[in-house]
Amino acid sequence: GDSVTQTEGQVTVSESKSLIINCTYSATSIGYPNLFWYVRYPGEGLQLLLKVITAGQKGSSRGFEATYNKEATSFHLQKASVQESDSAVYYCALSENYAQGLTFGLGTRVSVFP
């Protein structure tokens, strides 16, 4: 079946430094899946950060960017300069078929300290 692998566990980064969370995927269909980054801020529910449904395109939101690389089957999340408010758990996900729902990675906890 489908699977998503992302940077494991916790990432700690200083404010104003750059951040990258790696995400690679494996999809079973011959087409291209839709790719998502969801985020859970402390005390809040899981919410969409960005999505890209076309291979080769880039999505961006709140200073984060992710590019759909179909050759490398990757969808890494990057931000050039993080802030304390970016501290959260980030989930990479894919969707191929509405009946199968979203396939999530295990999440990456990002802690930004001043």
Next chain:
Amino acid sequence: ETAVFQTPNYHVTQVGNEVSFNCKQTLGHDTMYWYKQDSKKLLKIMFSYNNKQLIVNETVPRRFSPQSSDKAHLNLRIKSVEPEDSAVYLCASSLGLGNAETLYFGSGTRLTVL
């Protein structure tokens, strides 16, 4: 701003009991879902419900059943809980059933089975 509401936030029960979780969305969406996040933090879809059409993940045990009175409500009943049901259950909604849809999640119900 929360628009998918789940109750209760926490529930502790014993093996063999029946439990029921509630979910309501105020977004006017047509589709609702239940996801399960297990102890390994893996998020997996259990059910999706759209216009009275129920799509069940084939790995979901039959003791789980969704219940919907209208498109704004999707409850989850577990007939006879088992220890492996201990998890966080997340309700979500989306505008429609397409595989590029953005999901809006509730804050979750944490179930502990003793």
